[in-house]
Amino acid sequence: MLDGQRRDRLARAVEEFTSAVFGRAGLARALCTACVHVLSGVDAAALTLRASARAEEMVGASDEWAARLEEIQYTLGEGPGVLAFREAAPVLVADLGEDGVRWPAFSAAASAEGLAAMFAFPLRVGGIRLGTLDLYRRRAGGLTAVADAVLLADLATHALLEQNEQAADDQLRMTLSYQDVNMATGMLAAQLRISLEDAFARLRAHAFSSGRSVLDVARDLLERRIPLDRLAD
Structure with a gap:
């Protein structure tokens, strides 16, 4: 019951940001902005569709900083978002300086851009993985509303799929660019x-x-x- 109420509350918050946007890019950007607004302590967000190391597309970001950090992950082929997609599970990095040893190249490059903590959540429908919702912050510390972030990733997944269907694309896995x-x-x-x-x-x-x-x-x-x-x- 409480989870249903929480989902309804988050859905209403997302609707405030997405109701007046058009197209996949506008929707994705609005979804990222909604995540930053709803989740306390999150400074930026990005939505990236993934299929393999080569096939991925950042469809939206809350700002240029988030877009740059996504580009770093893609260029280096490592980072929390890459791992979250591969393992189909959230990857929570509260302190990149201490917890980022798994991704030395990404940690060094992202830290130079001012990143201190990152939280990546897979976009998925059942067993099908579509991409990730990546959340960024400029100071170290854990994410207090992990359950909300999981629900927001799910809401974002369904919103993007619904928009894709409205665009007359009948493929579940959206066409990735790059x-x-x-x-x-x-x-x-x-x-x-x-x-x-x-x-x-x-x-x-x-x-x-x-x-x-x-x-x-x-x-x-x-x-x-x-x-x-x-x-x-």
Whole structure:
């Protein structure tokens, strides 16, 4: 009974932010803003759809800071959001300085951006995993309303699926983009005669070593601003 009342309360709060928005991007951004408003101590939020290491798309973020942190996870291929999706379970990091040893590269890069704590919750329908709701804060400390965050992740999942159905897409797993990354990976694999996994690993390594995002490196590769031989070794 109490869980039902809690869900109704959160649903009403989310509705206040999402009732007047249009399109998936607007909905996702509004859902993230609602999470920041509802959850005490959370400074930013992002919603990311995931299918594999290469196939993912950040569909919305409450601000540019959250978007940047999501990009760091994607570029490095590690972080609480990556783990939460893989294990289909929440990953709660109250102090990135102490608890982030599992993701040394992400912890260093995210800490430099001002992140102190992060909480990632899977978006799922039954046994089907769709992505994550990632919550960020600038100071260390635990999340006091974990149960609310779990319900918000569920509400966000159903809201995105409902919007997807209204857009006449009959596939449960939403189409993931980052098409430039996929195209650059395929081109690199074909030119160097290596596997897609090896090609993507080289894109990621080049992005990390140059302090840039995988998406930016992929676009440079497609536009021939980076010669293929630079990623040959």
